[in-house]
Amino acid sequence: MAAAVTLQQMLPETIADLLPFGGLAADVVGALIGAFLVANFLLINTAVAGPWAKRKITAAFTDRIAVNRIGPFGLFVIVADAVRLLSKELIIPEGADRPAFDIGPLLIPFSALLGFAVIPMGSGIQLADPETGLAFAFAASSIASLGLVMMGYASNNKYSLLGGLRAVASNIAYEIPLIVTALSVVLFTGTLQTSQIVAQQTEPFVALGGLTIPTWFAFVNPFAFALFTAANLAEVGRNPFDVPEAPTEIVAGFQTEYSSVYFVLIYLGEFIHIFLGGALAATLFLGGGSAPIAALNVIPGIVWFTAKIWAFFLFTQWARSAIPRLRVDQFIEIGWKGMLVLAFANLVLTAILVGVLA
Template structure:
């Protein structure tokens, strides 16, 4: 199995015939590995993501979408990049400068950090710490800090409301998200990502693999819903809510900063997809095709789901969202956790 091979930096060092025990070599190899994984994810999120989003939304809404620039409008991203980067960066009066400038960076970079521990198959995994899952959740949650910074520092009441909504929403949904993730940990008996993937490598019944989505579909559904809130897509796109609070925390951002904020959202959706693929869909497991391809297919599947929800489901109100989060999701995820613990305890 590929997952059992060494993490990327070590593999790289071995490949180049360098000494894996030297700190300097490992730092260098880690940087190269990080650059590789970062580029891989950026290709997916920043290049393919916006194009795919356009096409998917268009398919849902009976339109054609981009088709002028390049085959199937694929080069639209070039036009987008030129357009967005050449726009004036407007800094509104009275913004809280360091925080306002840092927020887009925090939003974009925190989500990217999470990919470090995701096993993508074919040995593509930067690090495999024993607390992998906790690390992923921690980095994903840090984006909320960026949202609050953006909302609070923008000196705009819409941004402010958006920032507050983001906090309320993330508080209400991170707990069910993590509790549901914890139920998987109980099954796998480890927080280590490679262990979780390995635990899903058996078959359940007949040809059905023992992915946790099949073992515990209830947890899977809960996690998918909580993930929608986590990445802020309909019906939970409340921190942005264009028709209510203009664009929420991103109202005052333009040009490069806007690109970063927007990119951060995309990476976040993909990170959500990566987590779901790893802990519920068997990670890179799949027949015939190489693991990395299967892994990408699974991430894009989750992306498709978020876009589907976005096109077809109305947005709930902020108070309803909080109610669903605290009174519904939290209770259900706790029940799920208890039940899993009992079942695993009895069987084991």
């Protein structure tokens, strides 16, 4: 199913072409400006999603009234929460391993932002496009597991240590089926290059009444899409897989001892990871920045991409409000004995199908 595709110019190259100077300096400045723009795009989305949209969505599901007093529709609660959290005292536990205690919260948002470096967002917005882009995205997001261990260990709190170990155990249990399911898409496309994976999904799949449906892998292999979405929920810590941070299970897990700006970094990283999960789902199964119908591709790709990552965010909030939490033993058992087996079965069946069609 692999095909030759026309690749768009990367965002840093586009910016470099607009600069009044050239050479290496233009490349460096273009890369820095591109990274700054993408990071701020994600931070703005996260700022809206965390303090405001999360409350509004949860309130709608539970028939309550959410924030509505500070600014229009309560939007200024974003500023109020930022001031409130950043002005709190930063408390360092006695006996904490200070370097690890400080570095841990930085790794959570950093790993998610780094993963977006290879995600094609449509309209030529992509920072880099290496041949191993998909592997890079998964590797970057996995750095967060190191931060979880560091925070749990460095806090000098036995509950935090247990919470950190539990979080890593859950990440491993669901990251393997997540990656194995993604490999089924790689078998179809014959590449790990994210731009080519997206480009191949723009090919016609079926025509209905004059409307052309693209070859999104969510249509080609809906079972793999459902499996990837479920594993994605576990990776971003949303019900029924939110055991790593479940306050009713073990205080607040790895983040128990964190306050002020460190808590903000952890909270920020959590929501950027949700958007990264949505971005990976969009890239692998939903055509990236392409429209669901070819006729709607007149709308810029970045609009479709943003809509898709927000759709995944809304899905995670629905799951958080509607699905009860699993026990930790059920959580691990489903990962190792259920989803991992299904992921490998899907991979084998996909390999057979690709071999027959080749």
